[in-house]
Amino acid sequence: MDSNDSAYSALDAIDTVAFKIGVRGYNVDEVDDFLERLSGESTSSKNWSSNSANSCARLVSGSINSTLVRRVMSR
DSSP states (O other), rough: TTTOOOEEEHHHTTOOOOOOOOOOOOHHHHHHHHHHHHHHHHHHHHHHHHHHHHHHHHHTTTTTHHHHHHHHHEE
């Protein structure tokens, strides 16, 4: 794996990354299992972030009950 990859490209490459196997390298199955877990958690995190951004956008655009928002904001 290229150490010059940015964090963004590393997240995008989670599902396809391949590591070189050395004479005394890591256990390939353990690395694959970890990357699979990481990929799932990354996807969940991206979905949560996207849903949160969409909720904020609806709030700002007034799609959510504005009376409720005013009550909460006035506290």
